Amino acid sequence: METNGDYEAIVIGAGLGGLACAALLASDGRRVLVLERNDYLGGRCSAYERDGFTADRGTHMITRIEGGPYAKLIRRLGLEGELRFICIESDDPPLIEFRGCRIPFPFAQWTRLHALALVPVCWRFSAREMVGSGLAMARMIADPGMAKRLDNIDFDTWLSRYMPEGPARDLVGSLPVPLFGVAPWELSAGMAITALQDWFTDASSGYPEGGSGAIAGTLAHFISDHGGNVETSAPVERVTTYGGHVTGVRLEDGTRLRAPLVVSNLGIKDTMSRLIGARRLPGDYYHKVQGYRETSMSTVQVKVALSRRLLDAPCVMGSPDAGIDLAAFYRYILAGRVPSSFMGIVNVPSNIDPALAPDGQQLLLGMMLSPCEAEDWEPWLDLCERGIEDLVPGALQHALWIERLTPLDVAASSGRTSTASLGLAQLPHQVRKDRPSVATPIEGLYCVGDDTGGTAPAPNWPSTAPCAAIGGFKLQSRSIPRPPASGTATTSVSKRKCESSVFYESRVSIGTAHSPSSGGGKSRSLEAACRSGSF
Numbered sequence: 096m097e098t099n100g101d102y103e104a105i106v107i108g109a110g111l112g113g114l115a116c117a118a119l120l121a122s123d124g125r126r127v128l129v130l131e132r133n134d135y136l137g138g139r140c141s142a143y144e145r146d147g148f149t150a151d152r153g154t155h156m157i158t159r160i161e162g163g164p165y166a167k168l169i170r171r172l173g174l175e176g177e178l179r180f181i182c183i184e185s186d187d188p189p190l191i192e193f194r195g196c197r198i199p200f201p202f203a204q205w206t207r208l209h210a211l212a213l214v215p216v217c218w219r220f221s222a223r224e225m226v227g228s229g230l231a232m233a234r235m236i237a238d239p240g241m242a243k244r245l246d247n248i249d250f251d252t253w254l255s256r257y258m259p260e261g262p263a264r265d266l267v268g269s270l271p272v273p274l275f276g277v278a279p280w281e282l283s284a285g286m287a288i289t290a291l292q293d294w295f296t297d298a299s300s301g302y303p304e305g306g307s308g309a310i311a312g313t314l315a316h317f318i319s320d321h322g323g324n325v326e327t328s329a330p331v332e333r334v335t336t337y338g339g340h341v342t343g344v345r346l347e348d349g350t351r352l353r354a355p356l357v358v359s360n361l362g363i364k365d366t367m368s369r370l371i372g373a374r375r376l377p378g379d380y381y382h383k384v385q386g387y388r389e390t391s392m393s394t395v396q397v398k399v400a401l402s403r404r405l406l407d408a409p410c411v412m413g414s415p416d417a418g419i420d421l422a423a424f425y426r427y428i429l430a431g432r433v434p435s436s437f438m439g440i441v442n443v444p445s446n447i448d449p450a451l452a453p454d455g456q457q458l459l460l461g462m463m464l465s466p467c468e469a470e471d472w473e474p475w476l477d478l479c480e481r482g483i484e485d486l487v488p489g490a491l492q493h494a495l496w497i498e499r500l501t502p503l504d505v506a507a508s509s510g511r512t513s514t515a516s517l518g519l520a521q522l523p524h525q526v527r528k529d530r531p532s533v534a535t536p537i538e539g540l541y542c543v544g545d546d547t548g549g550t551a552p553a554p555n556w557p558s559t560a561p562c563a564a565i566g567g568f569k570l571q572s573r574s575i576p577r578p579p580a581s582g583t584a585t586t587s588v589s590k591r592k593c594e595s596s597v598f599y600e601s602r603v604s605i606g607t608a609h610s611p612s613s614g615g616g617k618s619r620s621l622e623a624a625c626r627s628g629s630f
Contacts (some may be wrong), residue, residue: 102128104356110138112544113360114314127323132330137311147453149306161299178313182301189410195417220263227258246285247523253284265421276390276517278425286521302447334370341539363546389515393502395465400495401457412440415485437482439463472501518545
């Protein structure tokens with residue numbers, strides 16, 4: 096790491112929350128250093144290349160690309176020409192498979208033809224269920240202010256006011272579950288309704304051109320162009336303090352870096368336990384942070400590269416089992432038992448951006464909810480693989496390669512101890528004002544990401560982290576005081592342009608986890624990360 100002097104701000108973690116925060120600080124004229132323990136940028140929202148395919152480490156479909164937090168951040172930073180989202184067209188909408196029917200789902204535009212496609216599903220519900228579901232959905236749309244009044248009851252309890260117990264209520268209750276990683280009877284009704292209201296009012300959905308890594312790459316270039324520095328393979332061991340004030344960080348190789356402002360994107364629990372420690376915090380604060388509940392579910396993923404195109408839609412979601420019991424499906428997961436039926440999503444990013452796969456070929460990214468821990472992940476991965484084959488017949492027959500990822504890979508990409516995919520859960524009494532603040536008891540230390548910021552907007556689907564990280568800190572960033580100028584401090588920053596704005600790690604093998612880089616090695620600069628990831 097080539098540095099000379101101090102920084103005005105150090106950001107720990109180059110996930111989207113950390114990079115968005117660093118970009119906002121850099122746009123304000125601050126000297127910013129971003130430190131990432133992995134040798135790639137973006138955390139869970141990153142990409143890698145294999146045999147001409149560009150695949151997500153996570154599984155992403157970005158909603159609200161016109162009016163959501165991504166769009167607001169891009170406009171605020173003036174990056175409209177640098178980062179482009181490709182909108183899903185209504186001519187080839189996503190598909191839902193449920194109760195033996197495959198219907199188009201109106202991410203981008205709802206039409207009467209789509210409504211007619213719902214008839215084969217709705218006739219299977221009782222009249223009471225159909226009326227109740229209509230009343231619940233109408234109430235959500237007609238009363239935008241109702242969500243905050245329902246923060247402290249669960250979503251299933253609220254639905255029970257309108258709908259009897261049964262498959263229709265399970266279906267409506269399941270709509271926000273992939274957004275938050277908790278079951279309907281755990282999820283805050285206020286946050287579920289907020290997410291669905293935002294979905295109804297801004298249904299624009301799409302995918303970043305160049306793959307999900309393009310978001311991190313664009314933000315990293317912005318930081319570099321504004322005098323900042325982004326370092327990979329630079330694991331932080333400790334946040335240093337003196338007299339209750341932040342003084343900087345210490346890396347695992349012993350390097351000490353000074354800054355009066357440190358922002359952690361590691362997650363509030365890991366930040367306080369691993370980077371600070373209980374002895375430097377008020378006891379009540381430390382115990383309160385450790386007492387927050389994380390999401391009760393994670394995900395398993397199966398990525399399949401196809402030798403030919405098999406599906407025209409950008410994604411297909413749902414279950415091939417016409418008799419699936421959604422409530423039982425979630426209970427099995429919470430109990431750590433493998434369900435008998437698959438329910439999940441298969442994204443086809445190469446149908447949105449053809450450059451992500453070689454000509455005539457196709458990339459499938461399958462995902463299914465899972466427990467956060469399991470003694471044996473193979474049955475879960477096998478079920479996800481069978482689900483992909485059932486939703487996209489012929490997928491396994493025409494597979495060029497298959498990669499299977501578990502929640503351990505999620506933890507590796509994010510650098511967190513926990514395998515929960517979405518951080519702190521959006522539960523009653525743990526949302527909005529009841530979530531941890533971005534500020535901490537240590538002066539100059541802030542936390543961003545999907546854990547903090549009570550004013551964070553509803554999440555993008557299916558990953559909460561990007562939206563909460565960007566939106567939550569975006570609303571808070573102006574309140575952070577500017578530290579006094581150090582006068583003699585300087586920063587050495589490479590000004591050479593990189594050839595690629597997409598970052599990925601090319602050394603990926605089937606069935607292996609992407610482990611964080613070990614400490615002690617020389618950190619890699621932004622330019623080096625670009626060179627290893629150009630294509």
